[in-house]
Every structure is written in C-alpha cells, then in structure tokens.
Amino acid sequence: MTREEFLAEIDQLVDLAPGTLKGPEELDSLEEWNSTAMIGLIALADTNNRVRLSPRQIAACSTVTDLLKLAGVEA
Amino acid sequence: MQAGVAALEYYLPEKVLSTGDLTAEFPDWNAEKIDRKTGIRERRIAAPDECSSDLAAAAARKLFASGACRPEDIDYLLLCTETPDHFVPTTACIVQDRLGIPRTAGALDFNLGSSGYIYGFGLAQGLISTGQASRVLLLTADVYSRFVHPRDRSVRTIFGDAGSATLLTAEEAAEPLIGPFVYGTDGRGAANLTVPAGGMRLPHSAETAIDVEDEGGNVRSLDNLYMNGGEIFLFTLDVVPEIIDRLLKKAGVDISQIDSFVFHQANQTMLDHLRKRVGIPPEKFQVSLAHCGNTVSSTIPIALKDAVAAGRIPQGGLVMLVGFGAGYSWGATLMRWRGV
Structure with missing residues (x-):
C-alpha cells in the first residue's frame, strides 16, 4: 500500500474526504481521532502491512506521519 | 454416547435502546457512525427488576414451549453468567426451582464472558460422554447494562442484555456431533x-x-x-x-x-x-x-x-x-x- 493510499484510508477512519490528510497534521487536531479510529488503524496495518500496532504505540504518536512510520509505510 | 444440540432458543428483554435514543440523549454522538462502526442499531436493556435468572428462565421457557422437551426431562443445568443474581447461591439453583427441573438434576453456574458458550458445550459434552447426564440444559444470560455508565460511549453503544437456552442430548451417533x-x-x-x-x-x-x-x-x-x-x-x-x-x-x-x-x-x-x-x-x-x-x-x-x-x-x-x-x-x- 502506497503512502497516498494509506493516507486515504486514515482520511476515511477520521471521516475526512480522501486526499485531506498530508502527514504533518497533529492527531489531537482531528475531531474524529478516537478509540474507534485507533481500532480501524490497527486493522488497516494488520491487513495491508502485516504490522501489529499496539494501542500504547499508537498513543505515543503525535502526528499522522508518526502513524505512517509506525505502520511501516514511511521510513 | 455423543452430545448433540437438540433445541435452541433465545430471549431479549422488552426495552429497546436504539442508536437514535442515544443520539437524542447525547447530540454530539453520531448515529450514522455508531451504526456503521458497531453494526448495532438496537440494544435490549433488562428492566430494573429483571436479572440474569429471569432472562435465562425466559429463554428456557421458550425452549420448553417449542416442545423440544419438558423441564422434568432435564438432568443437568449449566448457566453461564458474569452477572449472577447473588453472590450466594448459584443462579442455576434459582433457575432450577423456577423452571421445575427435578431435584435430582445437577446445576451450576460458570463465570465466563464471550467465550462461555464454547466452554458450555465442552462441559455438556463431558457430562454426556461420561454418562453423568443425558439431557443438559445450557443457559447463558447477562445483564451487562447494569455495569455500563450511561456516559461511556465505548461500551454503551455496544452491549445489550439477553439470555439463551440450548438443549444438548445424548445421541447414538457413529461420529461426534x-x-x-x-x-x-x-x-x-x-x-x-x-x-x-x-x-x-x-x-x-x-x-x-x-x-x-x-x-x-x-x-x-x-x-x-x-x-x-x-x-x-x-x-x-x-x-x-x-x-x-x-x-x-x-x-x-x-x-x-x-x-x-x-x-x-x-x-x-x-x-x-x-x-x-x-x-x-x-x-x-x-x-x-x-x-x-x-x-x-x-x-x-x-x-x-x-x-x-x-x-x-x-x-x-x-x-x-x-x-x-x-x-x-x-x-x-x-x-x-x-x-x-
């Protein structure tokens, strides 16, 4: 899954139009970034990248780019 | 002898808590999103005086009413609940009396959550295959709504109350059922x-x-x-x-x-x-x-x-x-x- 595809999936998780998120956005600034979105992210990384993300790791992320790095989408 | 499922029923309490009810109470909760993410449009909530024994007994009565068997045919009662009526005694004993299951029957509660039905099958299979019982009534019942804080969206949108009754009987079968x-x-x-x-x-x-x-x-x-x-x-x-x-x-x-x-x-x-x-x-x-x-x-x-x-x-x-x-x-x- 490409960076853009992964970003579009995160857009969907937080109820934004595809193409909205670019990476630098602060997670705290996203209204729909919550435990439900977190579960969706765990599923996304598991399905597409076979990466197992823990809630603790996700909670330590500040930005969308941090999530991409954690999921192995961005170095 | 092999254990096989001979009948199955469930009971839901009358009171409905719809997603619309929740969003009317909490306008900042998004109904469409709750429905889509949880897949749940309605939850059933036990009445204040309705306990696990009531839900379990109601499911069992439906099973008896279906003609699958009579209460007096049951020789073992298994009740899975994490919300027993009391600490003491075992809820299964209360249900035995209420349903008119014979005094010669065994009865016990086991405390498990969402894995409980599988464990109930395992227990019933063990009881039947060793000849300890021939008609096991496996009941499940919980009133989780009692535990849920009304302002906790993470669980209030998900959990509902219910009871079920499954009759497992001894069967002459060449292969496990x-x-x-x-x-x-x-x-x-x-x-x-x-x-x-x-x-x-x-x-x-x-x-x-x-x-x-x-x-x-x-x-x-x-x-x-x-x-x-x-x-x-x-x-x-x-x-x-x-x-x-x-x-x-x-x-x-x-x-x-x-x-x-x-x-x-x-x-x-x-x-x-x-x-x-x-x-x-x-x-x-x-x-x-x-x-x-x-x-x-x-x-x-x-x-x-x-x-x-x-x-x-x-x-x-x-x-x-x-x-x-x-x-x-x-x-x-x-x-x-x-x-x-």
Whole structure:
C-alpha cells in the first residue's frame, strides 16, 4: 500500500474526504481521532502491512506521519 | 454416547435502546457512525427488576414451549453468567426451582464472558460422554447494562442484555456431533475488560463510585464496566486466527469444508476484519447483532438461531463456533447442524 493510499484510508477512519490528510497534521487536531479510529488503524496495518500496532504505540504518536512510520509505510 | 444440540432458543428483554435514543440523549454522538462502526442499531436493556435468572428462565421457557422437551426431562443445568443474581447461591439453583427441573438434576453456574458458550458445550459434552447426564440444559444470560455508565460511549453503544437456552442430548451417533474443542486462556489481559469494583478484591464504596472522565470523553467509575477496545482488538488478532488453525488441524478438516462460521458477535468492525483476516467468504459468515448488540455469552446462540431461521445453515452442515473475550478467555469447536 502506497503512502497516498494509506493516507486515504486514515482520511476515511477520521471521516475526512480522501486526499485531506498530508502527514504533518497533529492527531489531537482531528475531531474524529478516537478509540474507534485507533481500532480501524490497527486493522488497516494488520491487513495491508502485516504490522501489529499496539494501542500504547499508537498513543505515543503525535502526528499522522508518526502513524505512517509506525505502520511501516514511511521510513 | 455423543452430545448433540437438540433445541435452541433465545430471549431479549422488552426495552429497546436504539442508536437514535442515544443520539437524542447525547447530540454530539453520531448515529450514522455508531451504526456503521458497531453494526448495532438496537440494544435490549433488562428492566430494573429483571436479572440474569429471569432472562435465562425466559429463554428456557421458550425452549420448553417449542416442545423440544419438558423441564422434568432435564438432568443437568449449566448457566453461564458474569452477572449472577447473588453472590450466594448459584443462579442455576434459582433457575432450577423456577423452571421445575427435578431435584435430582445437577446445576451450576460458570463465570465466563464471550467465550462461555464454547466452554458450555465442552462441559455438556463431558457430562454426556461420561454418562453423568443425558439431557443438559445450557443457559447463558447477562445483564451487562447494569455495569455500563450511561456516559461511556465505548461500551454503551455496544452491549445489550439477553439470555439463551440450548438443549444438548445424548445421541447414538457413529461420529461426534460437536467437537473437537480447543481452548485458550491468558489472564494477563484481565484488566482490559473488567468491572474493577464490587467483588471481594475491591468492594463497592464511596470511592469506587466516583466518576472519572477519560481522554476520549467517556465517563465511568470503578463500579462500571471498562473495556480497552484497542487491546481487546489486538488480542483477537492474536488468538482468533491461531485457534481456528488449531481447531482445523485437530479436527483434520480444511477450512473450505466448513459450511458456516459463527463467531462471538463483538462488533461489526471486529467481525469484518476477522472474517477477511481468516479468509472466510461473506456468505458463510454469520453476523447478527444489529437488533440486540453484543450480548456477551449469548451472542453465539443468538447468531446461530438467527442463521438457522434465515436458512443460512444447511441441514447436516458443519458449523464452526468461535468465542473470545474477558479473561482473556477463548475457545472454538465444530458442530454438525442436524436441523432442530
């Protein structure tokens, strides 16, 4: 899954139009970034990248780019 | 002797808590999103004076009314609940008396959550195959709504109350009608799905009743149900594919030979992901929680009954049952559906 595809999936998780998120956005600034979105992210990384993300790791992320790095989408 | 399922019924309390009711109460909760993510449009909530014994007995009465058997035919009663009527005595004893099950019958409660139905099958199989019982009434019942804080969206949108009744009888059969069984337990996950206060470790007190708001805006006290949804999801990703693989190997069957899959109905998001992860075709995968929510140990019998009623489980079909939840505790088995 490409960076853009992964970003579009995160857009969907937080109820934004595809193409909205670019990476630098602060997670705290996203209204729909919550435990439900977190579960969706765990599923996304598991399905597409076979990466197992823990809630603790996700909670330590500040930005969308941090999530991409954690999921192995961005170095 | 082999144990086989001879009858199955469930009971839902009358009061409906719809997603619309929740969003009317909390306008900042998004109804469309709740419905889409949870797959739940309605939850049933037990009346204030309605307890687990009432839900279990109501389900059992439906089963007796169906003509499957009479109360006096039952020689063992198993009741799975995490919300017993009392600490003492066992709720199964109260239900035995209320249903008119003979005094010569055995009866016990076992405390398990969403894995409970599988463990109940395992216990019933053991009782029947060793000749200790010939007609086991397996009941599940919970009133989780009693534990749920009204302002905790993480659990209030998901859980509902229900009871189920399954009759397992001794059968002369060349091959097992249920089984084999595989189990799993990991108490390291105990704190991720729990009601911290109210037992002997931490009795109810003024301190345990203090409401605290978490970072997601959900409110609960130590007297309420707490669920760490992320950790629970991670746990299911770890154990569900593994236990299915273990069950298939133990049974010596290929996944393509399974006609129907009935998992614990946790929520839509989790079910969708597990189905795809394991590689189960949607037409073989039962989803039945929109009308009642996650009813803990009753979800599997409810989904099974609904699938049968809708003609989605073929006569003689091989059905896989998978339960997972609080504890952590999990289990899986196979059953041959004979059309009850």
